[in-house]
Amino acid sequence: MKHFDVIVVGGGHAGTEAAHGSARMGAETALVTLRRDAIGVMSCNPAIGGLGKGHLVREIDALDGVMGRAADFAGIQFRLLNRRKGPAVQGPRTQADRKLYREAMQKLTDDQPHLTVIEGEVADLIVTEGKVSGVILADGSQLAAGGVVLTTGTFLNGVIHIGDRQKPGGRIGDRPSVALAARLRDLSLPLGRLKTGTPPRLDGKTIRWDILDSQPGDDDPEMFSFLHDKPFVRQVSCGITHTNEQTHEIIRENLNRSAMYGGHISGVGPRYCPSIEDKVVRFADKSSHQVFLEPEGLDDDTIYPNGVSTSLPEDVQERYIRSILGLENVRILQPGYAIEYDFVDPRASKPTLELRDLPGLYLAGQINGTTGYEEAAAQGLVAGLNAALCVQSRDPMIFSRTSSYIGVMIDDLVTRGVSEPYRMFTSRAEFRLSLRADNADQRLTGVGLALGCVGEERRRSFSDKMERLSAGKDLLASIVLTPKDAVSRGLRVNQDGTKRSAYALLSFPDIDFNQLAAIIPELGAMDPKIGEQLARDALYAHYITRQENDIAALKRDEDWVIPDDFDYSALSGLSNELKLKLGRARPHTLAQAGRIDGMTPAALALILARLRQGRRAAIA
Secondary structure (H helix, E strand, O other): OEEEEEEEEOOOHHHHHHHHHHHHOOOOEEEEEOOHHHOOOOOOOOEEEOOOHHHHHHHHHHOOOOHHHHHHHHEEEEEEEOOOOOHHHOEEEEEEOHHHHHHHHHHHHHHOOOEEEEEOOEEEEEEEOOEEEEEEEOOOOEEEEEEEEEOOOOOEOOEEEEOOEEEEOOEOOEOOEOHHHHHHHHOOOOEEEEEEEEOOEEEHHHOOHHHOEEEOOOOOOOOOOOOOOOOOOOOOOEEEEEOOHHHHHHHHHOHHHOOOOOOOOOOEOOOOOOOHHHHHHHOOOOOOOEEEEEEEEOOEEEEEEEOOOOOOOHHHHHHHHHOOOOOOOOOEEEOOEEEEEEEEOHHHEOOOOEEOOOOOEEEOOHHHOEOOHHHHHHHHHHHHHHHHHHHOOOOOOOOOOOOOHHHHHHHHHHHHOOOOOEOOOHHHOOOOOOOOOOOHHHHHHHHHHHHOOOOHHHHHHHHHHHHHHHHHHHHHHHOEEOHHHHHHOOOOOOOOOOOEEHHHHOOOOOOOHHHHHHHOHHHOOOOHHHHHHHHHHHHHHHHHHHHHHHHHHHHHOOOOEOOOOOOHHHOOOOOHHHHHHHHHHOOOEHHHHHOOOOOOHHHHHHHHHHHHHHHHHHHO
């Protein structure tokens, strides 16, 4: 029997990040996957990042993870979402070349010390005295370890649905994990059923690109990794089209043939990434929905039509796809499908992602009820690091809600569980003004260095950056201008007699670093990127302090009693989703309201304000 410190099961996004995290800690790690050449496969959309998700990738990178680096190596279109809004809600995203991403991830895996890749199917777990101590492969061979990380994705009892046809599968072309699913059921784990879906893949040579809108990437692309500053490969544009009334009518006429609406699927799907059938039903008032035509590679004509995931039969897919502008003669290379799979209630896990009742077993990714590459990778990092720490008899690494989106996600999962596939949003974070994508390294790389999961290249790069930030901030703080002097130099400030440092001036929304550098000679030698980072830090400095005070006050008031007849529908700032959930749950206190899935700090603040208003009225 071969012995390892940590065994990671599954070579998807969660598994690769878990294996790399464990190996970077110096733990001898085995990554067991069905096929070595499938490591890094992008099973669904060929993209990384987005709002909330991009924050997770930056945090993974800050801890020397691999997703951000692979995304940069493979990125063929970079866009910073919400660029016109504040940095706190901006999210980096890249369209990726599937082949290049897979090759990059496999190269990073091959180059990682302490990491061994083993081809095989894990069919069983070795449990010794109530603790998981290894795995048994389908061929009967056994591997021993101090910790096992399961990252099974959609493979646990996976069933693919296309219309009324079903077939076992973890994803198209791959068999599901049935034996391991049965073993988890025998261990009395709290299992549930979820589903996700994917759109049909299209032949780009049969699309009428000349009549469609084009969406190019950013002129000044934002990389995911703090180690990179520009793209590695040629950049391309995406196409944009829309569904129409004819499309919707075809779908409505065939809803009974959809796997979802035909009653063939019991699992709950991701509400924030609905199928086209869901969109047509739920948003019946809309006459069209946007569809992004995303290239899957620089030398690949396959197009991913983002926005039309489906479980309708193939003949219906062809009809509704061809009703869309520019796709009238398109050829479908692979039909869209829904996939249903088992997951484990994440409330059964500790914040380390180790199961409470089955020590030695860690879960990461879709097995915890999440959706998305980025959420999976972040969980993989948490599980891999903690499995290695446990084997090394070191204290666990608990990610806090106050310092990372990773911490927000883990806390949400293990305390609230999921009623649908979990997706990260910036609105889930109470401290999102300080948990920005741009400062992930400032928040977490020092933590990673102390933990021992950050390599020498990143240590040098980070140390140099922090020295320059410190020196730059000191310089900005030493330059003080009176209001009169500031106005004479072309800056818009109040004539209130208050002297302000150049750093304080950067907190003004209409003053940026380039303006200051143009009028203050001492700033001319500062690296513009350092100046831009200091400007973002300065912009939020006051708001962060105020936000932390607001949240502290909210926590003190969480024991407020909510009257039974409290009218949530009267709160205009509350989403319809939360109105329904609150009305159904009728929480007794504000603390109970805070534990309802999907609740946000902003929503709690609205309820608290109404409670305070009622108390004042009662006193009067």
